Amino acid sequence: MNPRYGLRWPASYPLALVIAVLALVPVGVLMGLASDSAELFDAHNLKVLTNTLLLMFFTVLGSVVIGVPLALITAYVQVPWRKLWLIVLAAPLAIPSYIGAFTLYAAFGRGGEIQQLLGLPMPSVKGLAGATLVMTLYSYPFVMLTTRASLLSLDASLVNAARTLGMTVGVSLWRVVLPRVATGIAAGALLVALYTLSDFGTPAIMRLDTFTRVIFVEYNAFGLSQAAMLSLQLLVIVGLVLFLESRVRGSKERPGRHLTLWPSRGQKWLMVLVFAPVILLSIVLPLVVFGVWLMREGTGGFDFSYAWNSAHASFLAALVAVILAIPVAHAAIAGRAGRFMERLTYFGFGVPGIVMGTALVYVGLQLPFLYQTLGLLVLAYVLRFLPLAVGSVRSTAEGLDPSLVKAARLLGASPREAFQRITLPLTIRGMVAGAALVFLEAMRELPATLMLGPTGFETLATYLWRVYEAGYFGRAAIPGLLLVLMSALGLALMLSGERRAEFDVTGK
Amino acid sequence: MLKVSNLSVDYGSTRVVKNLNLALGDDEVLMLVGPTGCGKTTILQALAGLIPISEGEIQLGPWRSTPKKSVPPEKRNVGMVFQDFALFPHLTVEQNVCFRLNDTALADHWLKLLGLENFRHAKPASLSGGQKQRVALARTLAHEPAFVLLDEPLSNLDAALKDSLRWEIREALKAAGIPAIWVTHDQEEALSIGDRVGILNGGELEQLDTPETCFSEPASRFVARFLGEASFLPGQLLQSQVDTELGMAPGIPIDGVTGEVDLLMRPDDLSLVPSANGNGVVDWVRYEGCSRLYAVTVGSGAQVRVRTSHEVHAEPGNRVQLAIITTHPLAAFARS
Numbered sequence: 107m108n109p110r111y112g113l114r115w116p117a118s119y120p121l122a123l124v125i126a127v128l129a130l131v132p133v134g135v136l137m138g139l140a141s142d143s144a145e146l147f148d149a150h151n152l153k154v155l156t157n158t159l160l161l162m163f164f165t166v167l168g169s170v171v172i173g174v175p176l177a178l179i180t181a182y183v184q185v186p187w188r189k190l191w192l193i194v195l196a197a198p199l200a201i202p203s204y205i206g207a208f209t210l211y212a213a214f215g216r217g218g219e220i221q222q223l224l225g226l227p228m229p230s231v232k233g234l235a236g237a238t239l240v241m242t243l244y245s246y247p248f249v250m251l252t253t254r255a256s257l258l259s260l261d262a263s264l265v266n267a268a269r270t271l272g273m274t275v276g277v278s279l280w281r282v283v284l285p286r287v288a289t290g291i292a293a294g295a296l297l298v299a300l301y302t303l304s305d306f307g308t309p310a311i312m313r314l315d316t317f318t319r320v321i322f323v324e325y326n327a328f329g330l331s332q333a334a335m336l337s338l339q340l341l342v343i344v345g346l347v348l349f350l351e352s353r354v355r356g357s358k359e360r361p362g363r364h365l366t367l368w369p370s371r372g373q374k375w376l377m378v379l380v381f382a383p384v385i386l387l388s389i390v391l392p393l394v395v396f397g398v399w400l401m402r403e404g405t406g407g408f409d410f411s412y413a414w415n416s417a418h419a420s421f422l423a424a425l426v427a428v429i430l431a432i433p434v435a436h437a438a439i440a441g442r443a444g445r446f447m448e449r450l451t452y453f454g455f456g457v458p459g460i461v462m463g464t465a466l467v468y469v470g471l472q473l474p475f476l477y478q479t480l481g482l483l484v485l486a487y488v489l490r491f492l493p494l495a496v497g498s499v500r501s502t503a504e505g506l507d508p509s510l511v512k513a514a515r516l517l518g519a520s521p522r523e524a525f526q527r528i529t530l531p532l533t534i535r536g537m538v539a540g541a542a543l544v545f546l547e548a549m550r551e552l553p554a555t556l557m558l559g560p561t562g563f564e565t566l567a568t569y570l571w572r573v574y575e576a577g578y579f580g581r582a583a584i585p586g587l588l589l590v591l592m593s594a595l596g597l598a599l600m601l602s603g604e605r606r607a608e609f610d611v612t613g614k
Numbered sequence: 615m616l617k618v619s620n621l622s623v624d625y626g627s628t629r630v631v632k633n634l635n636l637a638l639g640d641d642e643v644l645m646l647v648g649p650t651g652c653g654k655t656t657i658l659q660a661l662a663g664l665i666p667i668s669e670g671e672i673q674l675g676p677w678r679s680t681p682k683k684s685v686p687p688e689k690r691n692v693g694m695v696f697q698d699f700a701l702f703p704h705l706t707v708e709q710n711v712c713f714r715l716n717d718t719a720l721a722d723h724w725l726k727l728l729g730l731e732n733f734r735h736a737k738p739a740s741l742s743g744g745q746k747q748r749v750a751l752a753r754t755l756a757h758e759p760a761f762v763l764l765d766e767p768l769s770n771l772d773a774a775l776k777d778s779l780r781w782e783i784r785e786a787l788k789a790a791g792i793p794a795i796w797v798t799h800d801q802e803e804a805l806s807i808g809d810r811v812g813i814l815n816g817g818e819l820e821q822l823d824t825p826e827t828c829f830s831e832p833a834s835r836f837v838a839r840f841l842g843e844a845s846f847l848p849g850q851l852l853q854s855q856v857d858t859e860l861g862m863a864p865g866i867p868i869d870g871v872t873g874e875v876d877l878l879m880r881p882d883d884l885s886l887v888p889s890a891n892g893n894g895v896v897d898w899v900r901y902e903g904c905s906r907l908y909a910v911t912v913g914s915g916a917q918v919r920v921r922t923s924h925e926v927h928a929e930p931g932n933r934v935q936l937a938i939i940t941t942h943p944l945a946a947f948a949r950s
Contacts, residue, residue, distance in 0.1 A: 509700035512664050515687040516694045517757050518714050531704050 119444060122437035125430050126450035129489055132457055132465035133341065139334035139468050151339070158316040158343070161237050161309065162302045168242030169298045172384060173249025174291060178279060179377060180250070181257040182367045193597070195381075198388040199247035200597035202550040204307025205586055207240045208570070209392040211311050212579050219395055237312040243388040244308075245301050249294035256290025257283065262365030275367065289354050296351040303344055304458030306553040311574065317343075318460045318553065325464060325557060334468070337461040344456050396586045403580035407573075409564075413588060416565040419480060419555075420548035423487035424495075424541040430488065431495035431540060438500050451496055454489040462486050463557035470558070483558040487548040494547060495540035502536025503529075539599060546596035550589055615640070616661075616761050616793065620670035623653070623660050630656050632817045634670070638761065638793045643784060645808030646797045649840070653817040654797045658763045661795065662694050663687040674760055693759030693792075697766045699746040701738035701753075708734040711753045724752035727786065744775045751783060755790050762787065764796040768803070780807055801841045805829060813837045831866055831945050838878050838945065843907075845918040846876035851946050859913055860884070860893065860936050864943035875946035881907060881921035883940040888928045892935035894918075896928050910934060 179185075180192050198206075213219045215230025231239060260283065268278035284291075309316040317340040324333040369377070434451055437444030454462070466486050470477040476485075506529065514524040552567045559568060566585040573581045616638040623631040631653045638644055646654045659665045661672060663685055672679045674692070679685040701710050707730060711721045725731055728748040738746055747767055754762055767783065768776045784807050787794050798804055804811050805825040812822040813836075821833035832838035835846075849858035849865075856865035856877050865877060886908055894910040897917065901924070908920045908928070920936065928934050 507698065507700060509696045509698055510702060512662070512687070513694065513696060513700040514702075514713070515664075516662055516690075516692055517753070518688045518691075520688055521686075528702060 116437060116440035116444065118433040118436035118440060119447070121433035122444060122447040125434055125492075126447040129451045129454050129492065131469070132454070132462055132489065135465040135468055136334045136337050136341070136461070139331050139465075140338050142331040151336075154315050154317055154320050154336070155339070157234065157309075157314055158303065158340075160234060161241065161314065161316055162299050164234070164238040165241040165245060165302045166295045166298050168238060169246040169249045170291060170295055172242065172246040173294060174253055174284075176246070176250045176381065177253035177257055177287075178283075179381075181254045182365050183377070184366050184368050185374060185377075194385060194389070196247045196251060197594075197597055198244045198384075199251075200593040201244060201388070201392070201590060202307065202552070202567075202593065203240055203244040203305055204311060204552055204567075204570070205392055205589060206244050206388060207237070207308040207311040208574055208579075208582065208586070209395040210236070210240055210387070213391060213395050219398060223398070232312045232314075234314055237309050237314045237316075239387075240308045240312065241298075241302050241305065243384065245298045246384070248297040248301065249291060252294035252297070253287055253290045256287040258364070260286055260365075265365050292354045293351065296347055296354065299347050300344065300351075300456065303340065303347065304456075304460075306458070306460045307571075318458060321460050321464060322553065322556075325467070330464070330468060330471075333464045337458075337464050340458060340461060344458070348456050392586070392590065396583045396590070399580040399583035400587070403583065405584055407578070407581040408569075408584040412564050412566055412569045412585065415563055416549050416567070419483055419487070419563075419565065420545045422480070422484045423491065423548045424545040426484060427488050427492050427495040427544040428499070428537050428541045430492060431499045432537070434492075434496045435500035435503055438496070439503060448496060448500070452493045455491070455493040457490065458553075459486075459490060459551055460553040460557075462490055463554040466554070467557050478560045480560060480563070483555065483560070483563075486554045486558050487544070487551065490551070490554065491544040491547045494543040495537075498536045498540030498543060499533065500536075502533045502539075506532055542599055543596070546592055546599070549592045615674070616795075617673045618661070618670070619673075621657075621660065621667060621672065622669040623656050623665065624668045625656075629668070630817050631660065634819055636795075636812070636819075636822070638795065639809075640793060641788060641791045642793050642809045643787055643807060644793075644795050645804040645811045646795060646814060647799065647801055647804035647811060647840070648814030650799060652814040654799075654814050655765055656817075657814075658694070658765050658795065658797055662692050662763055663690050691760045693754035693757060693762040695747070695750050695754050695762065695764045695767045697769055699738070699750045699770075701746055701749055703738055706735050706737055707741070707749050710738065710749055711756050713753060713757070715756060720758065721752070721756040724756050724786075727789070728752050728782070743771045744779055747771065747779060748782075751786060755786060755792070759792060762792055762794040764794060766797055766799065769799070776803075805841065813840060815840075830942065831868070832878070833868065835947055835950075838947075843881045843919050843921075845879045845881075845916070846947070847879050847912070847916055847918055848914055848949065849875055849877050849946070851875045854943065856944070856946055858938070860938050863938045863940065865946040866943040867946050869948065871946060871948040874949040876949055878945040878947065879918050879938075881919045883938060883944065884918060884920045885937050885939045886910070886920045886922050886926060886928070887935045887937075888926070888932060889935035890933060892933040894934050894936050896930050896932050896934055898930050899928065908934070910936060912936065 176195055180188070180195060185191065210231045214228045216227070218228055218230070220226060220228045264282050265278050268282045269275065273281070304318065306318040306322065309319045310322065317336055321333045321336045321340070324336065434448050438448035463486065466482055470482050476482045510528050510532070511524050514528045515521070519527065550567060552571060555565055555568050556571060559565065564572070566589055570582050570585045570589070573579065616636070618634055618636040621631060621634040622629060634657060636644070646657065648654050656665065660667050663679065664687060666684060667679070667681050669681060674690065677685045677690060702713070705713075708721070708725070711725060712718050715721055725734065728751065730745070730748055730752060733741060733745060738749065741749065750767075764783070768780055771779065780803055796807065808825055810822060811825050811828050813820045813828060815836050821828055821837050828837060829841050832841065838844040847858050847860065849856040851865055851867060851872055854864060856863050856875060858877060863877060865875070867875070894912045897909040897911055900907045904924055905921050906924055906926065908922065909917055910920060911917050918936070
């Protein structure tokens with residue numbers, strides 16, 4: 107692809123290398139910091155480890171139990187408004203789990219909103235069971251979407267063959283279909299595991315001592331080196347999950363006919379009955395609770411500057427992330443070494459926000475000109491969400507037919523003109539989409555924002571957190587609803603990508 | 615005039631084009647044909663400057679490109695029509711055709727000539743395959759290249775369209791008076807469209823000549839087989855006549871062979887009549903609509919193929935009488 111060939115390195119390599127090294131800085135910092143820690147591992151640690159692993163295990167289990175049947179239904183069953191169902195069922199993924207944890211916590215239990223409104227006594231939602239419920243409600247779409255994608259790539263004639271050989275639909279799905287999507291299910295389950303490990307808000311609100319919650323407690327108690335030690339321990343588990351994920355590679359099947367099942371009226375009602383609670387708890391309940399609070403308390407205490415601060419920091423992060431993503435994406439396409447550099451930048455995505463926060467707090471303490479600045483917060487966002495921008499830019503650039511640039515050159519355009527008139531206009535969509543993804547993720551980010559935001563710099567997410575800590579739940583209505591709106595926008599963006607892929611598969 | 619001397623191209627340590635020599639006349643259409651992987655597309659990319667060359671040189675009018683000093687593609691004034699059309703998806707048909715033109719008169723000319731007037735403001739995605747290929751051709755010709763490279767321009771189109779569009783492209787090239795190298799894997803396309811045909815095998819040019827000569831006097835058995843149905847009948851070459859078990863036939867020695875030869879038989883060089891004591895036995899027969907193709911084993915054990923009118927009918931296992939009916943000389947290869 108290099109226009110003047112030769113054995114030189116592609117021009118993007120040095121830049122991509124610098125960015126890749128930058129992505130590794132947090133881990134290096136943590137290692138240095140943790141070496142000061144007195145305690146390597148104590149009895150409390152064991153409890154934290156057990157809690158973290160149990161939460162991960164039960165959440166994965168719950169997500170598979172909910173996600174796989176939903177994948178089968180959304181992939182194969184012909185129901186009215188299919189697309190709408192898919193969007194609604196995928197929506198919890200876009201909502202930050204701390205919103206769910208907060209509203210579920212406030213709605214259930216003695217004196218909770220449900221009891222106040224309906225007079226029904228409700229069990230409280232907290233601890234391991236509560237955290238598992240919330241995490242499952244907001245992460246099952248990972249399993250649903252990966253499994254559904256594998257299902258759609260299967261050749262349905264095999265199911266039809268099984269049925270002509272005398273198997274019922276159910277048995278043939280179980281014996282002929284599910285074994286072939288095992289890797290899809292596993293991929294989704296590992297994503298759920300990663301998401302659960304790095305989530306801060308839910309265990310904190312549910313009062314479950316997992317790594318993320320304990321790291322934050324240590325940080326607030328000025329035990330930075332202890333926080334770093336815990337962060338490293340968490341990173342080891344994350345690393346193991348990432349390693350497992352890299353080994354999950356399904357064999358690609360030749361795509362074939364698409365399977366469609368036509369349910370009877372009774373079967374449709376059964377499906378609705380089984381899955382209505384999922385949507386009620388994950389989407390309807392938070393909206394109702396915020397609505398009730400809004401009516402009861404109005405907009406008291408909310409300052410528009412919180413929304414502006416969120417948008418401002420997130421916009422800067424999105425801009426920087428896309429600018430950095432361009433050389434990384436270029437390098438990734440240019441050659442093997444570049445692909446490795448791209449892999450390194452993906453590292454930040456696996457680093458939980460609380461861990462990234464711990465590392466950068468220390469960086470801030472060492473480099474006073476960064477301490478308590480917006481720049482440090484933006485850096486944290488960029489390091490965490492750069493892969494979103496890289497992935498988006500790279501996939502549009504890869505989709506670019508290489509003969510287009512060749513054609514432009516042969517018509518007499520210089521490499522620069524070909525870039526400006528062909529490559530740039532055709533990849534700008536990917537850049538905008540990547541920037542939007544980073545923007546929306548940064549808007550909703552909680553732990554790193556709590557740790558790195560300059561004094562007095564309140565965002566939607568941190569304000570929501572302060573309201574929770576202070577117990578003024580009613581004031582969460584406006585920031586909560588705004589965050590849900592952001593999530594809806596993010597979902598629309600992700601789905602527009604998925605829909606494009608779907609159109610490609612059906613060739614329309 | 616395009617002149618290619620001793621051109622070689624390597625991919626890593628494999629040489630994919632070996633020692634190619636070519637010269638192209640003023641408005642000549644040269645067809646390069648060969649099986650998949652013979653290096654034909656590589657040659658086009660090397661001529662366009664899209665991949666580096668290892669040895670030799672390419673020369674066209676004012677520029678000369680060598681392995682040491684490569685001329686970038688935009689400085690070559692070469693047009694290329696791509697297999698996948700390579701139309702810019704974000705530009706309309708008109709914007710595609712006028713891509714680097716200040717004066718759009720020529721673009722209008724080609725849009726009109728190729729019947730694209732009504733699609734001027736359409737985006738490429740809304741066009742059919744044939745229309746896309748016409749736009750690609752119009753874009754190339756409107757930029758007035760010194761010569762045109764066509765990389766299997768019809769391979770993504772359906773059969774009925776191929777037949778008419780190949781003539782449309784040839785006529786447009788001739789009308790523009792621009793020489794062209796056209797790569798294809800379809801030997802029928804190569805023979806019917808080309809002023810000359812070059813047959814490639816394993817990166818080497820096996821033969822470069824008029825379609826008639828390539829077909830009737832192939833330089834090798836590979837060329838003979840590649841350009842059409844070929845069977846070989848053993849015989850004795852005596853001066854310009856070959857004595858075979860099916861009778862005498864005029865022969866042309868390839869590479870100066872004498873004595874024991876294999877004579878190249880095309881299916882239409884023979885006649886076939888069902889006959890209880892004929893000189894061959896039918897192995898199989900394929901019905902082709904207007905005609906039937908027979909495979910017949912003769913006394914010596916050689917199998918020849920014969921095409922007859924669909925009215926001639928014989929079953930596998932039947933005896934038939936074969937005779938050589940050709941009047942033009944047949945190519946005689948050294949006995950293998």
